Amino acid sequence: MPTATASYQTENGRRYLIQLCKHFAHKIDVEYDAEHGGNGRCSFGPAAAKMSADDTGIRFALSAPDEESLDRGKGVIESHLVRFAFREKLERLDWKSAEPA
Structure with a gap:
């Protein structure tokens, strides 16, 4: 099973995670756990x-x-993170292939 990881350094990581989860929840199933540092x-x-x-x-x-x-x-x-982080001028994520966990 192919896997990939990416990260984006920003002080707004939690805010973007909440924004992504809320946005995606309009069309797909989403789980969000704010108690453990912000996981979705x-x-x-x-x-x-x-x-x-x-x-x-x-x-x-x-x-x-x-x-x-x-x-x-x-x-x-x-595409969604780039749109939400427009003030930070994010253009793309640097995806890396990863071994399945």
């Missing part, structure tokens, strides 16, 4: 994302059954 989970079709945030940034771990689904999930996360 969501699925984009067959792709599943784990998200975490704190005062230093926001992190994503994405897995999917195939590269096409993985790429779609990366695109959804990235």
Whole structure:
């Protein structure tokens, strides 16, 4: 199962995580746990994302059954975060291939 990770250093990591979870919850199932430092989970079709945030940034771990689904999930996360972080002039995330956990 292909997996990828990305992170973005920002003081607004928690805010962006909440914003992403609230936005995604309009169309897909989302879990958000504010008590443990800001953690979220969501699925984009067959792709599943784990998200975490704190005062230093926001992190994503994405897995999917195939590269096409993985790429779609990366695109959804990235396009929304870029839009929400427009004041910080974020242009893209630097996704890294990762070994499945």
